Every structure is written in C-alpha cells, then in structure tokens.
Amino acid sequence: MTTSTPERPRETTGGSTPFPLVLGLDTFGDHEHDARDLPLSHAQTIRNVVEEGVLAEQVGVDFFGIGEHHTDDFPMPAADVVLAAIAARTQRIHIGSAVTVLSSDDPVRVFQRFSTLNAISSGRAEVILGRGSSIDSFPLFGYDLADYEYLFEEKVNLFAELRKGGPVTWQGNLRPSLNNQDVVPFTENGPFPAWIGVGGSPQSVVRAAHYGFSLMLAIIGGSPARFRPFSRLFLQALEKFGREPLPIGVHSPGHVADTDEKALEEFWPRWLNIITKMSKVRGFAIPTMESFRFEVGPQGALFIGSPETVAQKIATNLKTLGANRFDLKFGMPGLSPASVLKNIELYGTKVIPRVRELLAD
C-alpha cells in the first residue's frame, strides 16, 4: 500500500509485497585459492563458477547471478559467457548478471547477449544493470569516470527501448541513431526481466521506476534499514509514472558455514584483505575488527554466520524493506572451493527453507 502523506521513514516498515519470494546467489567470480592457500588459475576459478551455478540449482536456489569485474581478484569480465555454460547444464534456475556495467558497454550488445542467453535458457535470463561502483572497466574501455552518470543515463534510455522488442528508433549523443532498426534475436515471450542496481541515490530509484525496471538495492555497508524509504519511493514513483508495482530485491555480501564462529573465521581474513586493497583505491581508512563486527551484527550489511543466523537476518530485512527477493553475494577472493561449495549447499538446503518458513508466518 502506498500513501501520499509524508511520514518519517524510520518509523514505518517497507510494507508487504505482492510478489513471490525469490532467494538467489550472486558471485563476482571471486578468485579462489586451493587447500594450501595458493591461487587457482583464472580459468579454474571460472570453471568452478560454472559448477557453483549447477550446484545452486540442485540445492534449490532460485537465481544465480554473476557480476562483471575486470581484476585479478575478480577475473570475470564476460559473465554472460559463463551464464550460458550454466544455462546449458540447468533446467529451472534463473540466471543473470549482478551487475552488467552498462555505462562502459554498448546497450545494443548487452541486449543481444541477454536475449541470446534467454534463448539458450528457454526464458530464464535476467539482467541487472549498474552504473559501475566497481570502476575497473572505465579506463579499460576508454571511458572517463567523470562521465559516469551521463553515460548511464543515456544508455539506460536506449536499453529500455531495446527491451520493449520490435524495431527501435532512437537518438542520443553517445552512438549513432537507430532508425526503425530490428535488433535480434527477438525474445519468445516478451521482455526479459530487467533490474537496476541502486547503491544509495534516490534519483537512481526514480530512474528505475521511470523506465519500468525492477529495483535491486545493493546494500554493502551500513544499516539495511536506511534503505526503507527507497522501497516507498520506488512504489510511489511507479504510481506517478502510471506503472504497475514491480519487484524489489536486496543484494548483500555474506558467508554461511555450519556455525557462526566458523563463518566469521573463514570470511574475516579474506574480507580484510580485499577491503584493504579497495581502501587504497578509494582513499578510505582500513576497516577494523570493530567495524566488521558491526556489519555482521543486526544493524549491519554483512550476512555471515550459521544458516539460522543468516536466515533470520534475511527474513528481518526483507520484511523491513518490503522486498520480495534476496540475493546473497557469496565467496570472497582467497576462499577455497570447498568452503564456497559448502556455503552454497547450506544456503540452498537450510537458509532458503528457513527464510520461507519465517516469512510464511
């Protein structure tokens, strides 16, 4: 239910959702280490991601997403190719990007790759578009970081046209115009699901509503509850633009092991290592054990612990945010394949049934 009366966001819940509950997994192709803690090859890491996607289906996960990255820690620049391999070996699970960095890509090619994936998977493909908080693709493909808002705005506009299907007529500044242009392959059953990943800008929420994309809240630090007004903003913006309600999802990092202690012990050194590297690139101070403990706790954005701990936190946050979907970003560079597979197994066999149970009440 939406209301036009302004309310203090912190005092209200996100409300209920009419959409079915979807519980997924996301990876960035995190570079795995073997049992002696030596890095596997990029090639082996990619083959492992294919196996992880197949396992995800076997244990009952609804969605498997792969996020585009371009570094040694995350050697995953062609996520759609890996998704195609998973599609060929699965029957039920939905597959998609998490995210596609649209700002440094060609919307026509993105549409073609995902409509091809949709064909291979018989309609199981989804795309989550992002502006690119991971910035590696900009220098690689010759884009200026200072243009990133502008690039995203125009490319989302074109992508929205392409997704409708049928001949496209479009004009912009970044690429030649399209005039009554067929863009193939045509999809069999109308537009495939498309989402916009939003990190914290209300204008991005309104943009998603404007184009009729679903909203994926990327909550990677701080309190998930602070995103609560964004769910309401999204629903009210859809209403304003004359659109029907659309799903709202949450993407957050985490790790599931048999016990809370084991999950923390496995995750913390890998997290510290990668955040320390990011700190240097982004210029912020290195996090401490104290700040990590906060993020793992009920007010933070990390979903780490036993199946019960993680399930409780997911259920609580879905209710708070009025969201119908949660995608756990699993893995972290340096974790072993065994630990990652165990995480997937526990997520599918223990966390997902428990979240469904908690939300059925």
Add this chain to the structure above:
Amino acid sequence: MSGSVIPSSVRRIAVLGAGHVGPVIARIALDAGFEVAIAASGSPENLELITQVVMPGAEARWAADAVAAADLVVLAIPLHRFPTLDPGLLAGKLVVDAMNYWAPADGVVPMFQGQEVSSSETVQRQLSQSTVVKSLNQIAYQDLEDGRRPAGSPDRHAMGVAGNDAGAAKLVGEVVDRIGYDPILLPSLSAGRILQPGGPIFGAVLARSEFELAIRTTAVHA
C-alpha cells in the same frame, strides 16, 4: 579574503545536491531541528517526490532561492560538477564543503588535479566571495545517520571542521554538534587536508581521542 557575512546563528540550511550524500545531510539536519531546503541542478519539481519520501520536512527549491534564504549552504554535488557551478550563486554565503576529490575513483578534474593545496582551498579560491568551511565530508554517507550520538555520550564520534575564518568554523562546529558529532576544529582549510581521501580519518568513524591521535601521528610523518 571573502565578503561573506557570517550569521550570528544558523537556522536555515540549504543543501545543494540530491545524489547519495545530499539527502542524508538534509535528513540529519532536519532531525537536529534546522529548516532545510534542498536543490539540484534542475527544477524543484523533479525533486518533489524524492523530498517528500526520503527527506520529509525539507523543501525542494531552485538552487538560487534555497541559497538566498539560507544561513548556511552545504555543497554536496559531485566534485566534477563543481567547475561548472556559478560562484555568484554562493556570493556572501557561509558554505560547508562536503565534497571530496579522489581521482582514482572519480576521474581527473583538472581544477583540482596536481594542486599542492587541499581541495577545499581550491573551492575557496573559486568561491572568492563566500566563506568556505570543510566538514561533513569524511564519514561515509551510509554511516552518517547511524553514527550520530547525543552530546555527552561516551561513544560519541568526532567530525573534523576546518576553516580559515575561526568564527565561521566555530559556527559550523555548533551545527555539527547539534547534528550529533563531536566537532574537532582545525585551524585552516590547509589543515583540513587531513580530512581528505587518502588521509587517516577519511571513511573511518572515530572517537575524539582516536581522531586526535590520527592528527598527531600524521603530523609526525608529514
């Protein structure tokens, strides 16, 4: 240095920028009891829904109107847009620079690149008819709301406030205090360099003692 009139107290705050940071600053300013107007580059109509839902109580206005009515203006636009901002818009105003420059993550902005001065000194040079104070830039926007604590709390966090004009810095310090942080006054915009990306304070949530230790440690290394 500036033709600004420093107000005797702050009642009305204008926030320029409605991206990640601006709405959070608007909300915490509202919570502290200030009157808040928010403006972006375009018409206030575009901001009405966002304001109503995300910052209820704030008023969406044209930038010129918001600034004209304000005792204090918070600059929370992406720094790469700053070179296109008309300095005349902010003439005579007390301005809090909440922006940051970090080329590896945001791209190169020539006005700020290769400068021996802090980014806020460049902002002050450009806004020659305003009084610039650097603050609200160093705690990440996602931590800014949850990091607040009432005055006197043992676990209160610190917030740096750097300015060339001691009276202006003191006034901004009072605003920071009311919002929920322990203000730590730094004697100049140049000294405010310690609050920038790459420094020991940026992105960290620190108590006063930790903040002061970071300042001393950095001074030794400098």
